[in-house]
Amino acid sequence: MNSTPENKIVGRGNRDGAALFRDWYNDLSQTAETDGRAAYVFVMGSLNEILKSFDMPVVFPEINSLQTAVRRVAHDYLDEAEDHGYSPDICGYVKADYAVQKRGGEHPMGKIPKPSIAVLTNACNTYIKWAEIWERMYDIPIFTMDIPGTRQGGKPSLEGSVDFENDRRYVEAQIRELITLCEKVTGKKFDIDKLREVLKNTNSLHSSWEKVITLNQNTPAVFNALTDGTIFLGVANGLKGTPEGAKYFKELVEEMEYKVKNGIGTLTEEQYRLVFVGVPCYPIFRRFNELFTDWGGTFINSTYLWFASGGANRGFQYDLEDPIKSLSIGLLMSVRDAMDSMFHQEIMVESMVKDFKIDGIIYHPIKSCRTVSTGLADSRYHLSKKIDVPSLFIESDMMDRRVVTEAQMKNRIDAYFEGLASRRQRMGAH
Amino acid sequence: MSFETFPEWRGKELDEILYECRELLEDTEYPTINRWRQNGGKVAGHFQVYFPEEIAHAAGMLPVKMGGAPVEPNSADSHFGSYLCSIIKTSLEVALNEKVKLDLFISHPICDAARNLAAIFGRNFDYPCQILYLPQNPNSSHSLQYLTDEYGRLKRLVEEITGNKITDEKLRASIEVYNQNRQYLREIYDIKRDTPWLLTADEGYALLAIGGLIPREEHNEVLKTVIPLIKSRVRKKEDRIRLVFEGGFCEQPPLDLIRMLGQTCYLVDDDFLIGMRWILSDVSLEGEPLRNLAHSYLEDSSYSPVQHDNRKPKEEMLLKRIEACDAGAVIIAAAKMCEPGLEEQVAYTHELDRKGIPYFVTEFEENMNSFDHLEMQVDTFLENLLF
Ligand code: SF4
Numbered sequence: 159m160n161s162t163p164e165n166k167i168v169g170r171g172n173r174d175g176a177a178l179f180r181d182w183y184n185d186l187s188q189t190a191e192t193d194g195r196a197a198y199v200f201v202m203g204s205l206n207e208i209l210k211s212f213d214m215p216v217v218f219p220e221i222n223s224l225q226t227a228v229r230r231v232a233h234d235y236l237d238e239a240e241d242h243g244y245s246p247d248i249c250g251y252v253k254a255d256y257a258v259q260k261r262g263g264e265h266p267m268g269k270i271p272k273p274s275i276a277v278l279t280n281a282c283n284t285y286i287k288w289a290e291i292w293e294r295m296y297d298i299p300i301f302t303m304d305i306p307g308t309r310q311g312g313k314p315s316l317e318g319s320v321d322f323e324n325d326r327r328y329v330e331a332q333i334r335e336l337i338t339l340c341e342k343v344t345g346k347k348f349d350i351d352k353l354r355e356v357l358k359n360t361n362s363l364h365s366s367w368e369k370v371i372t373l374n375q376n377t378p379a380v381f382n383a384l385t386d387g388t389i390f391l392g393v394a395n396g397l398k399g400t401p402e403g404a405k406y407f408k409e410l411v412e413e414m415e416y417k418v419k420n421g422i423g424t425l426t427e428e429q430y431r432l433v434f435v436g437v438p439c440y441p442i443f444r445r446f447n448e449l450f451t452d453w454g455g456t457f458i459n460s461t462y463l464w465f466a467s468g469g470a471n472r473g474f475q476y477d478l479e480d481p482i483k484s485l486s487i488g489l490l491m492s493v494r495d496a497m498d499s500m501f502h503q504e505i506m507v508e509s510m511v512k513d514f515k516i517d518g519i520i521y522h523p524i525k526s527c528r529t530v531s532t533g534l535a536d537s538r539y540h541l542s543k544k545i546d547v548p549s550l551f552i553e554s555d556m557m558d559r560r561v562v563t564e565a566q567m568k569n570r571i572d573a574y575f576e577g578l579a580s581r582r583q584r585m586g587a588h
Numbered sequence: 589m590s591f592e593t594f595p596e597w598r599g600k601e602l603d604e605i606l607y608e609c610r611e612l613l614e615d616t617e618y619p620t621i622n623r624w625r626q627n628g629g630k631v632a633g634h635f636q637v638y639f640p641e642e643i644a645h646a647a648g649m650l651p652v653k654m655g656g657a658p659v660e661p662n663s664a665d666s667h668f669g670s671y672l673c674s675i676i677k678t679s680l681e682v683a684l685n686e687k688v689k690l691d692l693f694i695s696h697p698i699c700d701a702a703r704n705l706a707a708i709f710g711r712n713f714d715y716p717c718q719i720l721y722l723p724q725n726p727n728s729s730h731s732l733q734y735l736t737d738e739y740g741r742l743k744r745l746v747e748e749i750t751g752n753k754i755t756d757e758k759l760r761a762s763i764e765v766y767n768q769n770r771q772y773l774r775e776i777y778d779i780k781r782d783t784p785w786l787l788t789a790d791e792g793y794a795l796l797a798i799g800g801l802i803p804r805e806e807h808n809e810v811l812k813t814v815i816p817l818i819k820s821r822v823r824k825k826e827d828r829i830r831l832v833f834e835g836g837f838c839e840q841p842p843l844d845l846i847r848m849l850g851q852t853c854y855l856v857d858d859d860f861l862i863g864m865r866w867i868l869s870d871v872s873l874e875g876e877p878l879r880n881l882a883h884s885y886l887e888d889s890s891y892s893p894v895q896h897d898n899r900k901p902k903e904e905m906l907l908k909r910i911e912a913c914d915a916g917a918v919i920i921a922a923a924k925m926c927e928p929g930l931e932e933q934v935a936y937t938h939e940l941d942r943k944g945i946p947y948f949v950t951e952f953e954e955n956m957n958s959f960d961h962l963e964m965q966v967d968t969f970l971e972n973l974l975f
Pocket residue numbers: 220249250251252282283284285526527528529530700
């Protein structure tokens with residue numbers, strides 16, 4: 159391959175993302191090998207902002223678990239957890255991680271260090287049950303950062319209102335309590351300037367993340383929200399608050415802008431612009447995507463990019479003059495937004511359809527995740543009464559290949575695209 | 589009391605009263621709620637586990653526990669995918685088919701499914717459908733203030749819906765009614781623990797559960813009447829295993845299953861509808877009522893798999909429960925597809941293994957109607973303990 163400017167820039171996000179990801183796991187392995195510990199956190203409200211200001215290595219058990227599925231060994235881990243009494247009906251992420259822990263951190267990407275602390279939000283209730291497992295296993299402190307969500311669909315409390323301020327004060331108090339706990343766990347004194355530095359990097363990442371997503375409003379789309387998007391998400395979560403994360407996303411914006419300018423789309427010849435609602439089908443990750451791209455279907459946006467980034471899509475900018483208060487506002491708004499894009503996703507999907515010129519909506523509820531899946535059928539029903547965009551509803555799982563039936567999926571997807579094609583014919587040329 | 593939603597028990601013998609309670613519980617036409625509405629009253633439906641009913645009560649609403657129902661979710665099914673517990677579906681079912689008409693629906697962040705329920709109700713009904721964000725970090729020093737404020741928000745909402753101002757006086761009066769109710773329920777559980785032969789498992793359950801369907805004043809009347817009657821029953825103590833049932837904090841097992849269990853053992857404690865017994869002693873009548881309610885929720889309360897509190901490791905709480913009622917064995921149950929319940933089962937059983945306490949693990953569904961297999965398994969389990 160000759161190294162034209164185009165070759166250098168196009169695909170850089172995926173290449174660098176994969177490399178950063180490998181480095182990140184290598185670092186974790188090293189920590190584990192030297193018996194070091196890490197903070198265990200979750201994607202929806204990782205609190206990386208605080209933890210990084212204490213230089214704590216962070217482990218995202220959700221990402222570890224999904225990696226076992228992508229690498230097609232999840233069943234081994236799931237079986238082991240089920241042998242220990244865990245039900246086939248609970249979240250597969252929890253079970254895969256349980257088995258990773260039982261195996262002393264053994265994982266296809268390297269070795270996972272044990273936790274020194276677990277920090278979680280209430281964005282998913284299963285986070286709490288999950289962290290309780292580590293609490294029992296390792297006798298570590300677990301900290302639930304409780305972030306009250308939107309009380310009624312479409313009516314989040316507004317910044318400055320009494321209700322917002324009540325929630326914010328609660329979040330701020332908890333941030334201060336978490337800082338005290340981190341001081342205890344690490345033996346280090348909290349350094350507010352270091353927090354400022356981390357927040358500055360996070361601001362940069364946030365605004366880039368928002369831009370990257372928005373750039374997909376262009377035709378053709380510049381990235382596939384399902385496949386490329388998952389790589390970007392990995393970096394957005396793992397390296398949030400770091401200079402590397404900020405740099406990566408700055409360059410990603412450059413790449414996407416370059417692609418827009420030069421009319422370069424994804425690998426797919428874009429025929430249909432799709433929104434993905436739910437959690438990806440990791441046991442057949444590439445193949446699942448191909449079932450759509452084979453028909454020229456491209457995933458332009460997804461609720462996953464929103465909630466699995468902890469609401470970073472809002473592009474929230476922290477005020478470095480008043481970091482703790484600003485962090486409380488940012489956390490409240492971003493994590494609340496992540497929750498809204500799961501519980502009230504019809505609002506987001508409706509706006510995506512408009513802003514991203516969407517032809518079809520793909521709902522993928524999964525056995526493992528009631529957080530994301532419980533309301534999908536109902537919200538699909540109500541959205542279909544408001545907007546005329548054909549949708550497809552396929553159930554499977556993001557971990558458990560026993561409930562992923564590719565042949566059946568393919569039949570339904572093929573039929574869906576045939577419907578899209580004849581609809582397009584009926585409505586005249588696109 | 590002039591208007592009553594549940595007059596059927598009046599003037600009857602104990603066995604007949606208990607029969608009427610069971611009938612009410614299994615009546616999927618919800619006569620008491622409908623009578624309340626026909627009388628011009630408003631209804632606040634709240635999902636499991638705990639809801640500060642006093643706040644709705646103080647504005648003259650009827651708080652109703654949306655605790656599922658023994659019905660098929662024919663209308664609700666199309667609103668859900670697979671892999672869900674039943675109570676989520678049947679709670680929507682009774683609202684969609686208008687058996688239960690509400691003016692307000694409240695859910696809580698107890699689990700991933702329930703958090704979606706307020707959104708689902710909100711898309712299907714015009715009345716306010718909200719989440720009451722009970723704190724998930726009860727260990728934060730700010731959680732008391734936060735919860736007091738959150739109750740204040742609920743109070744404003746209820747005032748808006750009813751048009752009735754909720755004064756501190758009214759709140760205190762409601763708290764008194766509920767304190768009384770909690771006191772009676774404690775007495776029922778004392779009977780179950782100390783003299784279980786006087787009250788069968790299903791009778792005890794029915795007496796508790798009807799409280800979610802009628803005004804608490806009426807519930808208090810029923811309990812006040814039956815408690816002395818139960819105590820004066822003449823029944824012989826039998827040599828039975830004393831059992832704890834754990835896993836009824838949200839979806840409820842069918843009444844027949846509870847009856848079946850009570851036929852072979854003494855069910856001396858349980859977590860059925862634990863929200864009704866969440867607060868352990870009287871809520872203070874001094875000072876700010878909302879703060880007092882919040883304080884009791886956080887500081888003087890029971891436990892369940894859906895609340896994390898560093899001070900209440902659940903295995904320890906279960907062991908305390910077993911010890912307090914001197915039980916010889918435990919049923920560790922979970923509703924089918926209930927993520928928190930199923931997860932807790934593992935922690936509970938590992939702990940019981942460590943302590944050498946016999947247990948039986950099972951799953952149930954509120955509308956299951958055949959227990960032959962389960963009955964055989966339970967019998968075998970109990971026989972193994974006895975012989
Ligand atoms: S239930 Fe869903 S959101 Fe929660 S940990 Fe599992 S996959 Fe993630």
